[in-house]
Amino acid sequence: MIKVEHLTRTFGPKTAVDDVSFEVARGEVLGFLGPNGAGKSTTMRMITGYIPPTAGRVAVCGFDVAAQPIEARRRIGYLPESAPSYHDMSVVAFLGFAAEMRGLRAEAKKRAVAKAVETCFLESVLHQSIDTLSKGFRHRTCLAQALIHDPEVLILDEPTDGLDPNQKHEVRSLIRRMGADKAIVFSTHILEEVEAACSRAIIIDRGRIVANGTPAELKARSDRAGAVRLALRGPQAEAAREALAKLPGVARVEIVSDEGGAVAVRAFPDQAQRQAAFAAQLAQAIMSRWSWTIAELHTEEGRLDDVFRAITRPDTAREPAAPAPERVAA
Amino acid sequence: MSARSRVWTVAKRELAAYFDSPVAYVFIVIFLLLAGFFTFTFGAFFDRGEASLGAFFMWMPWLFLFLVPAVGMRLWSEERRSGTMELLLTFPITTWQAIAGKFLASWLFLAIALALTFPVWLTVNVLGDPDNGVIVAGYVGSLLLAGAYLAVSSATSAMTRNQVVSFIVALVVCLALVLVGFPPVTDLLARWAPPWLVEAVAAFSVLTHFEGFQKGVLDSRDVVFFASVIGFALFVTGVVLRGQRAG
Ligand SMILES: Nc1ncnc2c1ncn2[C@@H]1O[C@H](COP(=O)(O)OP(=O)(O)OP(=O)(O)O)[C@@H](O)[C@H]1O
Ligand SMILES: [Mg+2]
Numbered sequence: 001m002i003k004v005e006h007l008t009r010t011f012g013p014k015t016a017v018d019d020v021s022f023e024v025a026r027g028e029v030l031g032f033l034g035p036n037g038a039g040k041s042t043t044m045r046m047i048t049g050y051i052p053p054t055a056g057r058v059a060v061c062g063f064d065v066a067a068q069p070i071e072a073r074r075r076i077g078y079l080p081e082s083a084p085s086y087h088d089m090s091v092v093a094f095l096g097f098a099a100e101m102r103g104l105r106a107e108a109k110k111r112a113v114a115k116a117v118e119t120c121f122l123e124s125v126l127h128q129s130i131d132t133l134s135k136g137f138r139h140r141t142c143l144a145q146a147l148i149h150d151p152e153v154l155i156l157d158e159p160t161d162g163l164d165p166n167q168k169h170e171v172r173s174l175i176r177r178m179g180a181d182k183a184i185v186f187s188t189h190i191l192e193e194v195e196a197a198c199s200r201a202i203i204i205d206r207g208r209i210v211a212n213g214t215p216a217e218l219k220a221r222s223d224r225a226g227a228v229r230l231a232l233r234g235p236q237a238e239a240a241r242e243a244l245a246k247l248p249g250v251a252r253v254e255i256v257s258d259e260g261g262a263v264a265v266r267a268f269p270d271q272a273q274r275q276a277a278f279a280a281q282l283a284q285a286i287m288s289r290w291s292w293t294i295a296e297l298h299t300e301e302g303r304l305d306d307v308f309r310a311i312t313r314p315d316t317a318r319e320p321a322a323p324a325p326e327r328v329a330a
Numbered sequence: 331m332s333a334r335s336r337v338w339t340v341a342k343r344e345l346a347a348y349f350d351s352p353v354a355y356v357f358i359v360i361f362l363l364l365a366g367f368f369t370f371t372f373g374a375f376f377d378r379g380e381a382s383l384g385a386f387f388m389w390m391p392w393l394f395l396f397l398v399p400a401v402g403m404r405l406w407s408e409e410r411r412s413g414t415m416e417l418l419l420t421f422p423i424t425t426w427q428a429i430a431g432k433f434l435a436s437w438l439f440l441a442i443a444l445a446l447t448f449p450v451w452l453t454v455n456v457l458g459d460p461d462n463g464v465i466v467a468g469y470v471g472s473l474l475l476a477g478a479y480l481a482v483s484s485a486t487s488a489m490t491r492n493q494v495v496s497f498i499v500a501l502v503v504c505l506a507l508v509l510v511g512f513p514p515v516t517d518l519l520a521r522w523a524p525p526w527l528v529e530a531v532a533a534f535s536v537l538t539h540f541e542g543f544q545k546g547v548l549d550s551r552d553v554v555f556f557a558s559v560i561g562f563a564l565f566v567t568g569v570v571l572r573g574q575r576a577g
């Protein structure tokens with residue numbers, strides 16, 4: 001339902017979005033990840049038609065955003081990054097305005113407002129002026145505005161920003177629920193959110209897509225994915241590491257901790273070995289060779305965190321003139 | 331949904347925003363006080379010995395010069411500053427509909443302020459027997475004049491997120507529109523410029539075109555002039571809003 005083709009946007013000499021293409025079908029929830037300034041918001045602004053692209057095109061539900069903006073926008077609910085709203089209005093007046101802008105009148109408008117209020121838990125502040133609301137409530141008011149016409153496409157720029165943990169959880173499950181029959185794109189800096197709510201994730205860095213896949217696929221790209229974590233009783237840490245590293249199929253071993261009488265290590269399989277059997281083989285090899293006790297053993301899934309860090313360069317590495325801090329050099 | 335109802339939805343919200351803030355009431359009070367003051371003291375209303383609103387309308391171009399930009403300065407500046415422009419312009423409306431809606435709301439607000447000067451009209455009708463046709467023409471002219479200033483303010487407020495800057499630039503542009511037809515200035519110009527040039531320049535002045543209304547003459551050319559200023563300034567507003575997003 002959303003089709004983005006070769007989207008590019010420059011600001012002066014700077015390219016904020018560089019040849020980005022992707023599609024989102026009905027029933028999909030796409031997580032948009034990337035470091036600050038990667039171009040997430042800029043891409044979303046181009047999808048909603050707020051800013052025109054320098055090159056490329058966007059189609060929403062078959063309508064070209066540049067050629068038929070009204071038709072396309074009718075089908076989009078949009079939560080902009082800063083969650084703006086008219087601060088001089090009350091929550092209910094603001095939502096009424098949004099409903100009218102969406103062509104809803106009289107009964108339909110009332111029902112839409114009531115539904116959005118319920119979905120976003122705004123009952124308690126209904127008649128309060130927006131400028132007296134707390135940040136989280138303001139954010140939810142703007143989110144309610146995006147949902148008011150039950151759109152087929154939702155573009156949410158950091159929908160959980162500024163919400164408390166309970167509300168974050170609510171919004172995530174709301175996104176997952178709505179994702180069943182809508183096409184949703186949302187950006188976030190919280191990686192667990194991607195696993196909790198997305199069917200697919202795109203990581204974008206300096207305007208380019210650097211990864212695109214299901215959360216599981218992305219996690220599998222982590223070098224920790226498929227590694228086996230062992231806790232052993234008996235050997236010295238260094239001795240265990242050297243011994244294990246010599247086993248067939250083991251690429252390298254690192255020491256995780258060495259306290260309380262047990263040594264925790266992480267063994268990485270060499271490429272040919274990346275499979276479930278690795279843990280079993282490892283256990284067997286250990287038991288047949290040494291008299292160590294295996295206190296713990298499990299295969300690691302890999303973490304999005306690692307993938308994210310590995311494929312997007314840290315902010316500090318961006319400025320070539322700045323001396324690299326030791327943390328990065330290490 | 332028709333284009334008209336979208337424009338009206340925008341206008342309604344904008345108008346409500348005026349009346350929800352104390353600024354609207356302060357503005358109306360100041361406008362009425364100044365209008366009364368200029369008419370009855372500066373205008374030497376009682377010395378004239380004639381029942382008319384000549385003095386009242388004579389001061390309009392100058393009074394509006396400060397008050398209209400004050401009404402119009404927030405139109406787009408505020409929208410940009412608070413980020414609501416991103417919301418407004420991603421609703422299913424065209425930029426033109428949004429511009430028209432916001433302009434109409436503030437114009438309507440000025441019309442209401444103007445309508446509240448009816449005690450002045452009552453006064454002259456009690457004191458004497460004025461030509462009410464001339465007065466109606468004066469009101470129509472004043473409304474068009476306010477619209478022209480307002481459209482200019484709309485354009486300047488689209489250019490900046492700072493309301494003060496928006497106000498000052500609008501004031502300067504409107505002042506230029508007044509001065510090119512202001513007798514002391516045209517007299518100065520006439521000293522070295524050929525008469526046709528002086529006349530051509532004066533044709534761009536709101537004063538020149540407001541004169542007819544003051545005399546009670548509804549000339550279509552004057553109406554067209556004000557309509558063109560409004561149309562052009564709103565067009566500039568649209569170009570500026572688009573230009574900003576295109577970067
Ligand atoms: N109006 C603008 N004028 C100039 N540069 C801009 C403009 N808008 C965005 N940029 C630049 O484009 C790049 C991408 O910005 P964008 O807001 O899309 O990042 P983002 O991925 O949303 O970041 P964040 O995670 O901080 O929200 C940034 O370098 C930003 O400075
Ligand atoms: Mg952003």
